[in-house]
Amino acid sequence: MTTTVSSSRFLRFVEAFDKLVDRAGGDEPTILAEGKTLLHELIANDDWLPDCCAQPHHQYYQQYLLHADPNDRYSVVSFVWGPGQKTPVHNHTVWALIGMMRGAERGERFSVPEGDQPMQLLGEDTLEPGDIDMVSPRLGDIHRVSNAFDDRVSISIHVYGGNIGRISRHVFDVATGSTKPFISGYSNEPSKAAS
Numbered sequence: 001m002t003t004t005v006s007s008s009r010f011l012r013f014v015e016a017f018d019k020l021v022d023r024a025g026g027d028e029p030t031i032l033a034e035g036k037t038l039l040h041e042l043i044a045n046d047d048w049l050p051d052c053c054a055q056p057h058h059q060y061y062q063q064y065l066l067h068a069d070p071n072d073r074y075s076v077v078s079f080v081w082g083p084g085q086k087t088p089v090h091n092h093t094v095w096a097l098i099g100m101m102r103g104a105e106r107g108e109r110f111s112v113p114e115g116d117q118p119m120q121l122l123g124e125d126t127l128e129p130g131d132i133d134m135v136s137p138r139l140g141d142i143h144r145v146s147n148a149f150d151d152r153v154s155i156s157i158h159v160y161g162g163n164i165g166r167i168s169r170h171v172f173d174v175a176t177g178s179t180k181p182f183i184s185g186y187s188n189e190p191s192k193a194a195s
């Protein structure tokens, strides 16, 4: 098991999430509904996140692995946005809960590509501290996320239904619907620099 954070608040969250995934047995609606409450409690206070997992990079948004379930049932990541940084349009292939902790981020949801047609923007939301978004192949799994601020760092805490840094998924070209595979890795692992 990998756990980067030692605060009791975070460890209580992991303990509760372990029990939830044990009990839910892969039932996504239950995990999302109850996991949302757990994540909301976690991000209500942000003094538990160590500085090492809150560092922006001048060029790239950062994804720090905070906890990986030993059976790859879920993982917890801090997403650290430098000013104006954004993801490409991407999918996840697993459920995800996104909890805003500091600053704000904008999420744009896109349709599944059809042939070589341009992808449609389905909607746009801004998350403020305490807000939680969710995605999954069942609910809609393709989005682009950006820091809502051009002049400050934003941080959100994500929980994914797998070891997200190891999962092969896709980035999309909105204009053509074409896809490219990618594996994100994590910012706090040596192999990231080597790969």
Ligand code: FE
Residues within 6 Å of the ligand: 090, 091, 092, 143, 145
């Ligand atoms: Fe995402």
